Amino acid sequence: xxxxxxxxxxxxxxxxxxxxxxxxxxxxxxxxxxxxxxxxxxxxxxxxxxxxxxxxxxxxxxxxxxxxxxxxxxxxxxxxxxxxxxxxxxxxxxxxxxxxxxxxxxxxxxxxxxxxxxxxxxxxxxxxxxxxxxxxxxxxxxxxxxxxxxxxxxxxxxxxxxxxxxxxxxxxxxxxxxxxxxxxxxxxxxxxxxxxxxxxxxxxxxxxxxxxxxxxxxxxxxxxxxxxxxxxxxxxxxxxxxxxxxxxxxxxxxxxxxxxxxxxxxxxxxxxxxxxxxxxxxxxxxxxxxxxxxxxxxxxxxxxxxxxxxxxxxxxxxxxxxxxxxxxxxxxxxxxxxxxxxxxxxxxxxxxxxxxxxxx
Numbered sequence: 544x545x546x547x548x549x550x551x552x553x554x555x556x557x558x559x560x561x562x563x564x565x566x567x568x569x570x571x572x573x574x575x576x577x578x579x580x581x582x583x584x585x586x587x588x589x590x591x592x593x594x595x596x597x598x599x600x601x602x603x604x605x606x607x608x609x610x611x612x613x614x615x616x617x618x619x620x621x622x623x624x625x626x627x628x629x630x631x632x633x634x635x636x637x638x639x640x641x642x643x644x645x646x647x648x649x650x651x652x653x654x655x656x657x658x659x660x661x662x663x664x665x666x667x668x669x670x671x672x673x674x675x676x677x678x679x680x681x682x683x684x685x686x687x688x689x690x691x692x693x694x695x696x697x698x699x700x701x702x703x704x705x706x707x708x709x710x711x712x713x714x715x716x717x718x719x720x721x722x723x724x725x726x727x728x729x730x731x732x733x734x735x736x737x738x739x740x741x742x743x744x745x746x747x748x749x750x751x752x753x754x755x756x757x758x759x760x761x762x763x764x765x766x767x768x769x770x771x772x773x774x775x776x777x778x779x780x781x782x783x784x785x786x787x788x789x790x791x792x793x794x795x796x797x798x799x800x801x802x803x804x805x806x807x808x809x810x811x812x813x814x815x816x817x818x819x820x821x822x823x824x825x826x827x828x829x830x831x832x833x834x835x836x837x838x839x840x841x842x843x844x845x846x847x848x849x850x851x852x853x854x855x856x857x858x859x860x861x862x863x864x865x866x867x868x869x870x871x872x873x874x875x876x877x878x879x880x881x882x883x884x885x886x887x888x889x890x891x892x893x894x895x896x897x898x899x900x901x902x903x
Contacts, residue, residue: 547592548684548743549750556764563767564656566593571766578769579860582732583901586690586757587765588750595659595680596740597652603672604650608642611669613792613813615802619644624711624729627800628792629665630809634816635788636795638662639780641729643713651725651740653685655782669808684746686739688753689765689773693736696760700752701726705737719752721745731770733777733901775855778827778868778898784838784854785825785868793817794870795825824876825854827898829864830884832891836867841885850875853884861901868898 545566547553554560558569569590571578581587599608608616614627623644629637638658643651654662659680667676688697694705700719703726708714713727718739725740741749754762771781780786785795792801793816803814830836836856841849856867867884875882878897883890 545593547590548746549590549592552747552750553590553764558764558766564593566656568593569764569766571768572764575766575768575772576860578763578765579772581761581763582690582734582765582769582773583861584691585761585763586688586692586696586736587763587769588753588757589687589689589765589767589770590684591687591738591770592684592746593656594685595654595656595662595678596683596685597654597663597666598649598677598679599652599666599674600649600677601673601675602648604648604674606672607666607670607674608650608652609805610672610807611666612640612642613797613802613807614642614800615805616642616644616650617805621646622712622714624713624727625800626711628786628797629662630792630807630813631788632809633788634791634809634812636782636786636790636792636797637665637788639782639786639797643725643727645715657783682743683740684743686741686746686750686753687730687732687736687770688739688757689730689732689736690734692760696757696762697737697753699756708737719749719756721749724749731779732773733779733899733903734773771855772857772860775857775866775868776859776861776899776901778900780825781855790870791816791821794821794823820873822873823851823870824873825868825870826876826895827866827868827900828882828884828893829866829896829900830891830893832893834884834886834889834891835865836884836886836893842869842871843883843885843890844875845881845883847883847890849885850882856884859900864900866896866900867893871895
C-alpha cells in the first residue's frame with residue numbers, strides 16, 4: 544500500500560484512512576455532508592497526490608498525443624489544458640485524462656491513480672515517433688483547493704492575479720514561496736478553485752501555508768468521499784463507474800472531446816458508431832420514491848424488466864434528493880422519462896433528469 548507524502552498529517556488530523564487505487568487515502572475527516580458543504584460554500588483542500596503525472600516532450604510530443612488521445616491537442620496554446628481520453632482498439636476508454644501544454648515541445652498529462660501503470664504502458668507502446676516520456680507520478684504531489692472562496696483565500700500566496708487564470712488554464716511559477724509550481728484552474732467539484740502540482744519535498748510547506756492563508760475563510764481538509772458526492776452532483780464521469788474499457792465514450796456523452804478532424808486510435812470505429820447512432824446512453828436520474836440509489840443497482844422499466852444499472856448514486860447533500868447516473872437504452876434517455884431503480888426487492892420510481900443535478 545503506497546502512502547502520499549502528507550499521509551501522517553491526514554492521520555494527525557483524524558482522517559479516516561482507506562485503501563484507494565493502491566494508496567492509503569483520507570476518505571473523510573468530520574463527515575461527508577459537512578465537508579461537501581464546505582466546498583460548495585467556502586473553501587476546502589483535497590490531497591489527490593495519488594493521481595499520476597506524465598511528461599511528454601521533444602519535437603514529436605504533439606504527434607504522439609494526437610495519436611493516443613481523443614481531443615485535438617493542436618488547438619492548445621501555452622498555459623492551456625484540455626479534457627480528453629485514451630481510446631482503446633475496441634473503442635472503449637482506457638482512461639480519461641487532462642493534457643496541459645507547457646510549450647510546443649512540452650506537455651503534461653494527469654491520469655487516474657488506478658490506471659497509472661496501464662496508461663504508462665499504453666502510451667509507451669504507441670510511441671513510434673520518439674517522443675520523450677517521463678513518469679513523474681512518484682515525485683509530485685497534488686492539492687485540489689476548491690470552492691467559491693478559493694481565489695480570495697489563496698491570493699496572498701501567489702504573485703499572479705488568480706482571478707485572471709481562466710477555467711482550464713494554468714501558470715507555472717511561485718506559490719506559497721515555492722518555485723516551479725503548477726497552478727491550474729481545474730477541479731472535479733463544480734465550485735471553482737485550483738489544483739496545485741508541486742514536488743513532494745515542497746508539499747508540506749505548501750499545505751501549511753495554504754491552511755494559514757485560508758484560516759480566515761474557514762478552510763478545511765476534505766476527503767475523497769465528498770469529492771465523489773461533489774463530482775456526482777455535477778454529472779462528471781468517474782473512471783471505473785461511468786467509464787471503462789468496454790463502454791463507448793460516445794454513450795458516455797464524451798462526443799464533445801472526440802474530434803474527428805484528426806486520426807487517432809479507434810477514430811474510424813468511433814466515427815462509424817456515431818454515424819450509425821448509439822444504442823445506449825448515460826443519463827442522470829433522481830428518485831421520486833424513497834431510497835438511495837447505489838452503484839450496481841438494477842435500472843428497470845415499468846414492467847420490471849432490467850434495462851441497465853446504476854453506475855453512481857447518492858443522496859445529494861446540496862439538493863437533498865436521491866440522485867444517480869446509469870446507462871439505459873436510447874428510448875429511455877429523454878428527460879422526464881420514467882424509470883425504476885431496484886433497491887433490494889422494491890422497484891422505486893425515478894425519472895431521467897438533465898445534468899448537472901446541482902445548479903449554482
